[in-house]
Amino acid sequence: MAWAVLVVSGVLESVWAIALGRSQGFTRLTPSVIFGVALVLSMVGLAYSLKSIPIGTGYAVWVGIGAVGTAVAGMVFLGESSNVLRILSLLLVVAGVIGLKLFH
Numbered sequence: 001m002a003w004a005v006l007v008v009s010g011v012l013e014s015v016w017a018i019a020l021g022r023s024q025g026f027t028r029l030t031p032s033v034i035f036g037v038a039l040v041l042s043m044v045g046l047a048y049s050l051k052s053i054p055i056g057t058g059y060a061v062w063v064g065i066g067a068v069g070t071a072v073a074g075m076v077f078l079g080e081s082s083n084v085l086r087i088l089s090l091l092l093v094v095a096g097v098i099g100l101k102l103f104h
Helices: 004-024 029-049 055-077 086-104
Strands: none
Touching: 004 029, 004 055, 029 055, 055 086
16 A cells, blocks of 8 residues: 555646746746645655655655656646657666665
């Protein structure tokens, strides 16, 4: 259960990161509210997960999911570049996250 919560929390990290960018310095209400809700839920889920997952592993997996999710969303929805080296770099992060899960 803790791993499932951690994955959802990592996805919520991507949500709050994207909402933060869309809030334009907290001058737009809807993205600002989405940021706040996603941030709190993401942190609560991370805290819950770390009760049974080692902190180094859990935090690294959470950050990895959030970073990859945010980067992919930027490429797919926000027009950020998606060249081969960027994609390979993201795959390395994914490999690291999988390794941390498998070998914790």
